[in-house]
Amino acid sequence: METKEARVLIITIIAKILCLAVLVHADTDDEIAYQTGGTETTKFGQAKSVRYLLYDVNPGEGFNLRRDVYMRVTTLVQELNKEEPWVLVLPPWGRLYHWKSPDLEQIKIPWSTFFDLPSLRQHVPVIEFEEYLKLRGEPVIDEVYYLQSFKGGWTKWEEKMNITECNDRTGYVQDEEGSWHHWFFGYEEVYAKKFACLSYMGHATFIKPFLLKNTTGRCVMLPRAETLIHDHFGDTGYWRARRSMVFAKHLRDIGDKFRREFLDSTDEEDGTVLKDWTDMQRKHGEALGGPYVGIHLRRMDYLYAREGNLPSLKGAAKQVKKILQKYALEKVFVATDAPSEEFEEFKSYFKKSKVYRFIPSKEIKEKYKDGGVAIIDQWIAAHSRYFIGSYESTFSFRIQEEREILGFDHETTFNRFCPDDNSDCERPSQWKIVY
Numbered sequence: 001m002e003t004k005e006a007r008v009l010i011i012t013i014i015a016k017i018l019c020l021a022v023l024v025h026a027d028t029d030d031e032i033a034y035q036t037g038g039t040e041t042t043k044f045g046q047a048k049s050v051r052y053l054l055y056d057v058n059p060g061e062g063f064n065l066r067r068d069v070y071m072r073v074t075t076l077v078q079e080l081n082k083e084e085p086w087v088l089v090l091p092p093w094g095r096l097y098h099w100k101s102p103d104l105e106q107i108k109i110p111w112s113t114f115f116d117l118p119s120l121r122q123h124v125p126v127i128e129f130e131e132y133l134k135l136r137g138e139p140v141i142d143e144v145y146y147l148q149s150f151k152g153g154w155t156k157w158e159e160k161m162n163i164t165e166c167n168d169r170t171g172y173v174q175d176e177e178g179s180w181h182h183w184f185f186g187y188e189e190v191y192a193k194k195f196a197c198l199s200y201m202g203h204a205t206f207i208k209p210f211l212l213k214n215t216t217g218r219c220v221m222l223p224r225a226e227t228l229i230h231d232h233f234g235d236t237g238y239w240r241a242r243r244s245m246v247f248a249k250h251l252r253d254i255g256d257k258f259r260r261e262f263l264d265s266t267d268e269e270d271g272t273v274l275k276d277w278t279d280m281q282r283k284h285g286e287a288l289g290g291p292y293v294g295i296h297l298r299r300m301d302y303l304y305a306r307e308g309n310l311p312s313l314k315g316a317a318k319q320v321k322k323i324l325q326k327y328a329l330e331k332v333f334v335a336t337d338a339p340s341e342e343f344e345e346f347k348s349y350f351k352k353s354k355v356y357r358f359i360p361s362k363e364i365k366e367k368y369k370d371g372g373v374a375i376i377d378q379w380i381a382a383h384s385r386y387f388i389g390s391y392e393s394t395f396s397f398r399i400q401e402e403r404e405i406l407g408f409d410h411e412t413t414f415n416r417f418c419p420d421d422n423s424d425c426e427r428p429s430q431w432k433i434v435y
């Protein structure tokens, strides 16, 4: 009798401790946000609270390299989730060097402006920064590790990391109470509790043990995440991440409308109907594309940055005309960052063919900003029968990847403009999709 009572008592105590443990962990209601749904979760494991990974990229980097960094970070998040639940906090978009449109406030832009979040979530758990702030109930980031390269460069590549002093000015400043302040995407109220510089040479997942064992904060931020390199560039994992980065529907719709109205291009006729990315696996050549040549004519800072590797406007027109003839096409769609005078000059070299550029309405520009307009350009260019990109432009690379996903023949995708004095220039590398 006594022993039975004692047993009941012990069981009750254990149950209470377990309950308490869960309560202690669930200090905010964020666990609730990540229930997978359904009531059939009967297995009891150790209750682990969700942790958050936030990152940022070197302020000088453009939109399309940032997309690549996102992919590397998702590889890390996937690996972390094999051990305990981690959610990726999406760094708000803003203050990009190329986003120069006057009268537009281009900060604190959520990812949903540009990408389809449900699609991203089919790859890794993600939330917007503002959602994180709401869930957390306090504008705090627990630990910040500013990634930097090892001082003095390197002669031998090896994976290593070390908390060291900061090589450069980081922009993070500490107040009297010990809190750290920074631009933090324009959220002035946000502060960090801890800050350190982390010299790093390695793949993205090399930091995993450090995050699991050496950090305890609920939210860890990694500025300069471009320091993390791809674990496996171009493999199935790379392409899963890439495929999950589906553009927001409102942007695709605008691009599709333009294709229909000006370029005689519809998905049904062109073989480019989009499916849920997890079910979509199209063979090369299944996509035909709309009856137009799509080009990405990178100008502006590239005229200096890639001097000697870009054609003149006249030279570019000449190369396009050759393709129009070869494929018996009459229309050209131009995605470009060129000012209108340059576009007009380019257009003037065509006598018979029609040359189009997407010009956003005031409303579209205000709603979707320079970033959204650039995506619409990428979307339309990606659906062309034949694409020509600009030398070493990540903007062009992302279009080529989009075409790989859609199922175009390589011949029509991996092409670039040659400089005027070398019409036989090297073709871009062919990063073919794998499933």
Ligand SMILES: Nc1nc2c(ncn2[C@@H]2O[C@H](COP(=O)(O)OP(=O)(O)O)[C@@H](O)[C@H]2O)c(=O)[nH]1
Pocket (backbone or CB within 6 Å): 061, 062, 063, 064, 065, 098, 099, 296, 297, 298, 334, 335, 336, 337, 370, 371, 373, 374, 375, 377, 392, 393, 394, 395, 396
């Ligand atoms: N709308 C539009 N913007 C462009 C185009 N090309 C470049 N840009 C802008 O310039 C930026 C170029 O930076 P980035 O994305 O890093 O590509 P990269 O510099 O060409 O490798 C883009 O993100 C756009 O903001 C274009 O064809 N159309």
Ligand SMILES: [Mg+2]
Pocket (backbone or CB within 6 Å): 061, 062, 063, 065, 394
């Ligand atoms: Mg760039």
